[in-house]
Amino acid sequence: MRVEEAGSWGSALDSVVVYAQGALCRRLARGSVPPDGRVRVTGLPRSLDPGSLRARVLGAPGVRVVEARVEVGAEPRDAGAPDALRREVERLSDAYAAAQGRRDRQLDLIREVAALHPVPPPRRRDDPHRRTPVDAWLELADFVERRLTDLHARLAELDEALRLVGHDLAVATDRLARASTDVPSAHVGTTVSAVLTLVGATGDAETELELEYGVPGAVWVPAYRLGHRRGDDSGRLVLRASVAQRTGEDWTGVRVALSTADLRRRTGLPRLRSVRIGRRQPTPAPSGWREPPAGLAGLFTGYDAPGPRPAAVAVPRGAGAVPPAVAADFAPPAPPSPPASYGGPPPLPAAPGGAPGAAAAPFGGPVPGLAERARSRPGGAPRTAGRAFAAPAAKAPPAPGRAAPPPPSPPVPPSAPAVGPPQPSGAELDYAALVLCGPDEQGERRGRLFPDSPFDPVAAEHRRRAESVAALPLPGHAVRPRESAGSFDHRFDAVARADIPSDGTWHTVTVGEIPVGLRTEYLCVPSVEPTVYATLVLSNATDQALLAGPVEVTVDDDFLLTAALPTLAPGGVRRVGLGPAEGVRVTRRTNLYESTAGLRNNITVLDHRVHVELANRLAGPVTVEVREPVPVTSDPDVRIEERADWTVPEDGAGSDRHAPGTRVWRVTLPAGGTTALDGGYEIRIPAGKTLVGGNRRS
Template structure:
C-alpha cells in the first residue's frame, strides 16, 4: 500500500550496562522498499530519542534518516498478560466474598434480635397465661438458625482468608514481574523510523540508550593452601527495569557514565597586549536575511483557507470604536480573576495588549512552552546590562532572543525588546544535536529557527520512575557502585557467555570472567592489643583487568571460609584481604619493667621495658607471621627513647599502621614455636613524669 512503511522485526543482540543506564543493540534485516521507508519495531518505550544510532552491517544501502517514534495501540483482551487477568479475578472474588460476609453478618444480627412480643392487653381484660411453648419454640428456632449461620460464617471467613492470601501472593508476583509485560488496554512501545537509500537485502544495527539499569561487581576466590596462584571468578549483580528482557544477549559491563559529557573542554587563552575582540565560537552563524519572507507563500496559502464557523454559544466580545470607549456587549463578560487582572496591568499602557481601551479582534497567538513571559511596563526600569561575553538570557540560536528567534510575534511587534548587536550564545545553545528546526506549522516568530527540542511523547513519568528505582536498591554487603570505586579510570568487562537478565528490578548474578591472580597467605598479630593471630590473603593482580571494590567469597581447599571486602585493585597492584582469626596459631606476650636512675646525682629516671613474645604453629606447614609492636613517641625533647634492635618501622605509615609501630617478620616451622624479644628504654629527666603515670604495659 502506498504511503505505508515496511515493518522489520528486530532482535536484541548485545547490551552494555554502564554505571547508570545501558546501551542496547538490535539487528534487523529485510529488503529495502522502493520508497526506502522502513520501520524497525521491537524497541522499548524507554528508549532515549537522542541516543538512536543506525548503521548498515551488510548490503548495498545507507541510512539517510533515523528517528524514534512512540506508537500506541489498543490491545484486545487476548493480548493482555495472564497475571493481569488473574489479579482482576482475584480482586473480584475477594470483593464478592466480603459482600457475602457482610450480608451474612446482617442476617445473623437479624436472627439474634428475634424476641417474643406479647400482644397489647386491653384495659378491661385480665392477665393472660404466658404461652411457654411458643416462647420455647422461638428460642429453639433462633438457636438452630444461628448454629447454621455461624457455621456458614466460619466457612466464609476461611474462604475470605484464602482469597486474600491468594491475592497478596498474586500482587507480590505482579510487583516482581518483568517490566516488559505492561498492564492496561494500551500497548505502548517505540520504533525506529528510517529512510534507507539503496536496493536489495540489507542488515541494520540499531543502537539506543535506556535508563533503569545498574550493576555492582562481586567475586568468588578459590585457592588451596601452599599454592601461589588462585582462581578469581568475576561476577556481576545486575538489576534492570528497562522495559525489555535481556534473554541470551552478549553482556558487557562498563564503569563509564552515560550522562557525562564527552566533549573536549575549551581552554581560554591569556594574552598580554592590546585588547582584541573575542572571536565568535565555532559553528555560530547569524540569522540569514529575509528569513521571514521565506514562508510568505505558505502563510498566504494558510490565510486563503476558509475559517471555521464560530460556535453559536460563544461569548459576545466588546469592540473598540474610534469615537470613544468600547461599546458594551449585550451581556457583561465574566469578571477576570485577580491573576489575569494583575497580568493585564503588567503588560503596558493603553493600546497595549491587556490595557484599557484595547480589545483584540482575534484570539491571541498561543504561547509556546519555551517562550518566556516578557511583561513590558512604561515605568519598569531597564534590565541590568549583561557582562561582556555573556549570552542574553533565553536566547535562541541565530542571534535572537529565545522564544522569539529574531522576530517578535505579530501582536507584540511594537513591544518586543531590541536584539543584542553582538549576540553571544551559551553552551547549551551550541549543542546542535539537541536543537530542532521549527517548521512552517509553528508560530511566525519560530519558523526557520533553532530551538531546544521539546519533550517527546515517549514513556510516562510512572514508567521512568519505576526504571530509576533500581538505582535505589540496597547494595549487597561490601558492595560499592562501580563509578565510585573505579576512580579516575573507565574499564569494560565482557561476559564470556550469553546472559539472561529479566526486567523485574531485582538483582541477578551473571558470571563475567575467570581471572588468575597471585596469592600469598600471611598472618598478622598485634599482641599488645589482642593475643590472637589473624590470617591475611595477599592478592596480586597480574592481569590487564582492573578489579573494582566489592564482596569476595573466599573458599580454602574447597570449603567456604567467609565473605570479605575486596578493595579496588589496579593491574599489578597488591592488596590484603583479611580472612579472620587463625585458631591454629597461638601467641603470648610477656612484659617486664625495671625502673632505675642514672646520671650525675641520679638526675635521670630510666624505665626499661622488656617484651617477650611466643608464637606456636599447629599448622601442617610453615607460617609467615608479621608481629606488630609499638613504642612511645616523646613529646618533650629532653625525653629520650632507646629501642632494642631487630624491629623496623613501617615502610609506608598509614592509619592502621602508624609511624610509631614496629614490625618484625618471622617464619614459624610446622608444629614448632618461635620466641621474640624486644622492648625500649625511656629516659626521663628528674622532676618530670609521664602524663598519666609511667605506662608499664
C-alpha cells in the same frame, strides 16, 4: 512519507554494555532496501532515549544512513496476549473484596445479636411493682449464647478463607511485580520503531544495519569467587557480576560488557576561545547558525487577512454561561468604522501596557491573545472591538464592602536592544531538535526554529519504572562501581553470552577468570587480642583493576566464607581476612621496671619488657606476622629506646596502612613448632615532666 510506506525490518538484540547506571544496546537488522530508501526497524524498547539513537550500515561500502528518527505507534493488543498474571491478580482482587465483604457482614450480624437484651415495659406511676420473669431472661440469654456460638464459628471460617485469599493475592501480586516488563502492561500496546533513510543502495542485495541506543534502568555490581589450594602460591579468581535491569526488553543470548563509566556524563569537547592582545574584535557567530531574516512578520499578512480562525470550545454540561474571554472570540464582527477624516468615532483607548487599539476588558483584565491578534491584523483593531469590548462611559462606584481598584500602573518602557552579535543558546544550536513553528503560533515564534520538547506521559512512566532499579538493595559486601573505581573507568567483557530478563531483580553473570598471586599469612596483635587471624594476600599482576565487592572463598573445594574484597589496582597487594585460626596460638606477657638515672637521678626510666610465645598446631608450616605497638612522642626531651629485633613496616602503595609506632615480627613456624619472641623499650622522662602520683604504666 507515512510510516506504512517504509520497508519494515525485524531486529535482534546482539550486545549490551551496562554502565554504572543505564545501558547501551546494539541491535542488528537485515533486509532489502526499498527503492525510496526508507526503512523501518522494529523491536525497540519503549524506554529508550530518542536522542541516543545511532545507525550505520555494516559490510556495504557506499551505503550510508542520512536520517534516523524514532517513531512510536499504538495498536490494540490481541485477545491471546500473555497477561495471565494480570488476569489472575484481578480475579484474586475481586475474590478478596468479596471475602472481605462477607466477613464484614458477619461482624455486623454478631454485633446485632450481641446487642439483644430484655427491655421491661414502661411502668406508670400508679402501677404496682411487677415481678421479673426470670425464665424469659434466661431463655433470651441461652438464645443469644447459642446464636453467637454459631456466628463466631462461621466468622472463624470466613477469617481463614480471607487469609488464604489474601495470601494467594500477595503471591500473585509479587509474581506480577517481578515479571518481565517486556510484556505490555496495558490493553493498548505501543511499538517503537526507528525510521531510517539510506542512500547508495542498489539492487535487491541484503543490507545489514546496526542500531545503537541508550536505555535507563540497568545497574550492576561486581562479585568474585576465589578458589585456593593449601600450599599453592596462586589462586583462581572468577569475576562475576550481579546485574539488574528493567529496560522493558529481555536480554536473551546477548554479549554483555560491564563498564564503570557514567553513561549520562557529557563527553563533548570544551570550546576554547583564543585570548588576543590588542584591538578588540567582535565575537564570531557560531558556525551553522544564522540570524532570522528581517521582515519575517510580513510573510503572514495574507494568512491573517481573513481574521482569526474560530476554535472549537467544549462547554461542560451545566457549566452556565460562556466566559467573556471565550465569548469575545465568537462575537459577530462590528461594522467597519469610517476613517477619522469622515467624522467617525475616535479610536478605542489603549489598554495599560498594551498595544494601541486594544481596549480594556470589562472584567478587570486584558483578554489573553487579544493584543497579539490586534498587532497581526491590518489596521490594528481587534475583530470584536466596538460592542463586546466597548469602554464604559463613566466609572461606576465600587460596590459596598469592596475596596476601590488600584490605579493602573504606568507602561513599562521597552528594554534597550542588545548590543553586539546575537548569542544563541545551546538548545538553539541543537539542530536535530529544532522545529519550525507554524502560522498559528503567537508572538515572535511564528516562522522560526525553536527546540521541540514534547512531553510524553507514557514514555515518562516507562522511564520512571526503569530507573527504579537504582533503589534496589545491594547484595552483601557489594559496592557501587562508581564508588570503587575512583577517577578511572574500567570495562569488563563477558566471555559468553547471557540471558538477563527485565524483571528488576539481581542476576549473576560470569564475566571471566583473572589470575592472581595468592599466599596465606597469619596475623595477630597480641596487645589488643590474643587471637591469630588467617588472611589471604592477593597480588594483581594483570593490567586490569579489581573493583571492591563480595568474594566467596573456597579452600580445597570447600566453601569457607564470604568476605569483602577491597579495590585492587593493577600491581597492587591487599589482604582478605578469613577469620580466626584456631590451630595457631599466641600468648603475651609484659613486665614494667621503674628506676631513675642521671647525675642527680633526675630522669625516670620506665623499662617495658614484652614476651610473646607462638605455637603452631596445624599440619603444615605457617608464616605469622606479630604486630606490637611502641609509644611515639613529640617531645624532644622524652626519649624512647627500643631493644628488640622487630622491624618497622613499610607503607607502600598497595600494602596495609600501619599506625605510627607499629613494629612487626615475621616468623615461620613448622608443623607443631613453637617459638618465643622477646622485645622491649625504655621510656626516659625528665623529672620536670613526670606526672607525680599518676599512672605511669599507661
